[in-house]
Amino acid sequence: MTKTRLLxxxxxxxxxxxxxxxxxxxxxxxxxxxxxxxxxxxxVPLPLRNHAYDDAALPIGEGQTISQPFTVAVMTEALHVGxxxxxxxxxxxxxxxxAVLSAMGVRVFTIERIPSLxxxxxxxxxxxxxxxxxKLSDGSTGWRELSPFDGIVVxxxxxxxxxxxxxxxxxxxRLVVPVGSHEFQQMKVIxxxxxxxxxxxxxxxxxxxxxxxxxxxxxxxxxxxxxxxxSQS
Ligand code: SAM
Numbered sequence: 001m002t003k004t005r006l007l008x009x010x011x012x013x014x015x016x017x018x019x020x021x022x023x024x025x026x027x028x029x030x031x032x033x034x035x036x037x038x039x040x041x042x043x044v045p046l047p048l049r050n051h052a053y054d055d056a057a058l059p060i061g062e063g064q065t066i067s068q069p070f071t072v073a074v075m076t077e078a079l080h081v082g083x084x085x086x087x088x089x090x091x092x093x094x095x096x097x098x099a100v101l102s103a104m105g106v107r108v109f110t111i112e113r114i115p116s117l118x119x120x121x122x123x124x125x126x127x128x129x130x131x132x133x134x135k136l137s138d139g140s141t142g143w144r145e146l147s148p149f150d151g152i153v154v155x156x157x158x159x160x161x162x163x164x165x166x167x168x169x170x171x172x173x174r175l176v177v178p179v180g181s182h183e184f185q186q187m188k189v190i191x192x193x194x195x196x197x198x199x200x201x202x203x204x205x206x207x208x209x210x211x212x213x214x215x216x217x218x219x220x221x222x223x224x225x226x227x228x229x230x231s232q233s
Contacts (some may be wrong), residue, residue, distance in 0.1 A: 072097050110132055
């Protein structure tokens with residue numbers, strides 16, 4: 001056993017998680033490399049650490065979840081971003097997806113609406129030396145002052161495509177957002193084609209997310225999602 005493995009008792013579990021992502025169809029080497037690198041166990045509550053590399057969403061408090069690894073991989077792959085690109089994440093949650101994006105060399109901007117979650121995520125991200133910019137706010141309307149973004153990823157289920165987010169993409173940029181009912185959402189990838197109202201929408205598979213709460217989201221708190229891909233048994 002190498003020194004690294006002695007220091008990181010989760011390394012094998014993380015490798016297995018990445019193998020499963022490949023088996024499930026994730027092909028983007030940058031995404032796989034980043035997910036092989038980021039220590040997901042640091043983003044989950046202590047009592048759940050032994051499940052950190054299961055392909056499952058896990059509770060992080062406040063009725064919210066850290067997304068399932070497969071979901072994070074699908075969304076990150078769909079963004080088509082890389083070194084130096086500027087990405088806005090809506091729903092910081094545990095901070096895990098922000099860390100994955102940062103490991104890909106992305107400049108990360110992230111918004112969370114629940115103070116205790118943002119505080120926890122900041123602690124972990126700062127402890128790991130991850131560079132990012134965050135704010136506590138309703139992210140459903142984006143972050144107009146810092147736009148345009150090369151990519152925007154929404155880690156919570158929206159009733160419709162939030163229009164301000166499409167406006168805040170640069171031409172050629174992509175918005176990845178789960179859209180649908182409280183029960184299920186379809187992952188949509190919206191590519192902005194021009195500065196006019198010109199975009200292309202691609203539908204990926206169904207997922208189950210916690211709700212996006214806010215001006216361009218759901219009006220009130222009602223947690224029915226668990227942030228996993230609906231195809232998972
Ligand atoms: N990306 C996160 C991670 O890697 O752990 C998972 C996020 S969790 C599935 C969804 C998050 O979206 C929750 O933390 C929730 O509080 C947040 N959220 C919901 N509506 C929001 C809004 N309007 N603005 C910002 N965050 C929001």
